[in-house]
Amino acid sequence: MRETPPTAADPWDEVPGRLRARGLRWTPQRRTLLAVLAATRGHVTGAELVERCRAMDPATIPSTVYRTLDVLEELGIVRHAHGLDGREEFHVLPAADHGHIWCSGCLGTWDVHADEAAALVAVLAQRRGFRVDLSHLSVVGLCEGCAGEGQPGREAQRAG
Amino acid sequence: MRETPPTAADPWDEVPGRLRARGLRWTPQRRTLLAVLAATRGHVTGAELVERCRAMDPATIPSTVYRTLDVLEELGIVRHAHGLDGREEFHVLPAADHGHIWCSGCLGTWDVHADEAAALVAVLAQRRGFRVDLSHLSVVGLCEGCAGEGQPGREAQRAG
DNA sequence: ATTAATGCAAACGGTTTGCACTACT
DNA sequence: AGTAGTGCAAACCGTTTGCATTAAT
Numbered sequence: 001m002r003e004t005p006p007t008a009a010d011p012w013d014e015v016p017g018r019l020r021a022r023g024l025r026w027t028p029q030r031r032t033l034l035a036v037l038a039a040t041r042g043h044v045t046g047a048e049l050v051e052r053c054r055a056m057d058p059a060t061i062p063s064t065v066y067r068t069l070d071v072l073e074e075l076g077i078v079r080h081a082h083g084l085d086g087r088e089e090f091h092v093l094p095a096a097d098h099g100h101i102w103c104s105g106c107l108g109t110w111d112v113h114a115d116e117a118a119a120l121v122a123v124l125a126q127r128r129g130f131r132v133d134l135s136h137l138s139v140v141g142l143c144e145g146c147a148g149e150g151q152p153g154r155e156a157q158r159a160g
Numbered sequence: 161m162r163e164t165p166p167t168a169a170d171p172w173d174e175v176p177g178r179l180r181a182r183g184l185r186w187t188p189q190r191r192t193l194l195a196v197l198a199a200t201r202g203h204v205t206g207a208e209l210v211e212r213c214r215a216m217d218p219a220t221i222p223s224t225v226y227r228t229l230d231v232l233e234e235l236g237i238v239r240h241a242h243g244l245d246g247r248e249e250f251h252v253l254p255a256a257d258h259g260h261i262w263c264s265g266c267l268g269t270w271d272v273h274a275d276e277a278a279a280l281v282a283v284l285a286q287r288r289g290f291r292v293d294l295s296h297l298s299v300v301g302l303c304e305g306c307a308g309e310g311q312p313g314r315e316a317q318r319a320g
Numbered sequence: 321a322t323t324a325a326t327g328c329a330a331a332c333g334g335t336t337t338g339c340a341c342t343a344c345t
Numbered sequence: 346a347g348t349a350g351t352g353c354a355a356a357c358c359g360t361t362t363g364c365a366t367t368a369a370t
Contacts, residue, residue, distance in 0.1 A: 119279030
C-alpha cells in the first residue's frame with residue numbers, strides 16, 4: 001500500500017489542482033483540513049475532524065469543515081459511513097477498500113479486509129446483483145475479550 | 161415443538177408479566193408502543209415509532225417512547241442498529257436473526273439472511289474470535305437497478 | 321470582476337434529561 | 346404508601362442552512 005501512485009508522489013499534492021480543475025478554490029481552511037486528513041489513519045468522526053482542525057487553527061468553523069468534506073467526498077477523496085452511535089465516520093480513500101468491525105462491549109474497532117468479506121460480497125452479487133460498498137460495511141458484535149463476559153446491553157454502547 | 165408453549169401463545173402477551181416480574185409497570189403508553197411494535201415488520205426509526213404511536217394516541221410524548229424502548233431493549237424485545245443516515249433503527253427481536261442491506265442509490269433496504277452472512281461470520285470467528293451480531297449488520301452498496309446508472313455520491317444518501 | 325468560500329449565527333432533527341406530578345402496584 | 350413512569354420543557358450534540366462578507370481566480 002505504499003508504492004506507485006498514479007500521478008503525484010503524494011496523492012495529497014493533486015488535490016489543489018483537482019479542485020481548481022472544477023472551478024473550485026484552494027483556501028487556507030481547506031489546506032488545514034487536508035493536512036488533518038493526510039495525518040489521519042483509519043476513521044474519524046466529523047466532530048473529531050472539526051476538533052483537530054481547530055487544534056491547527058483555532059479559528060476553524062464547523063460548517064466550513066463539513067462543507068469541505070462534502071466537496072472532498074464528491075472528489076472521491078473521503079467517504080463516510082456511520083459508527084455505533086450513528087455519528088458520521090469519515091475515512092480517507094487511498095486506503096485499501098475495507099469495512100469496520102465494532103465491538104459493542106469495549107467499543108474497539110478493527111478493519112474488515114476485503115478477503116474476509118469476499119464471500120459475503122460474492123453471495124450478494126450472485127443472489128441479488130447487489131454491489132457491496134465495502135468501505136461502508138459495519139459489522140457489530142463482540143470481540144474475543146468481551147465475548148466471554150456478561151451480555152452487553154444498549155448501555156454498553158452508550159458508555160464512554 | 162407444538163405443544164405447551166413456554167408461557168404464552170403470542171410473545172407479546174408475555175410482556176406485561178415480564179415487566180412486572182422486574183418490578184416495572186404496565187402502562188397505557190407502553191401498551192400503545194407495544195401495539196405499534198407488534199404491527200411492525202422489519203425496521204423502524206425511533207422517530208417513526210414516535211409518529212406511529214402518536215397516530216394511535218395523539219398525546220404520545222417522545223421521551224416516553226424512547227425511555228420505553230430502552231426498557232424493551234433491556235428485556236431483549238427490540239434491538240437497535242443504525243441506518244444510512246445514522247438514525248436509530250429499531251427492530252423486533254422475535255424475527256429471525258438477520259442484518260440489512262441498504263442501497264445508497266435508491267435508499268431501498270432488504271434483509272441479509274443468516275446464510276448469506278454465514279461465511280463472513282465464520283471467517284471473523286475463526287480469525288479474530290469475533291462474534292458477529294447479525295441483527296446489527298449493515299451492508300451498504302448499490303442494488304441491481306442502481307448499479308447500472310451513474311455513480312451515487314453523498315448526495316444520493318441525502319435525497320429523500 | 322466574478323463568484324466560490326467563509327464566518328457567523330441561528331435552525332434543525334433526533335434523542336436525552338431534570339423535575340414535579342400521576343398512577344400503577 | 347411507595348416508587349416507577351409520565352408529561353413537559355429545556356438541553357444536547359452533531360450537522361446544516363441563510364446570508365452578508367471576504368478572498369481566490
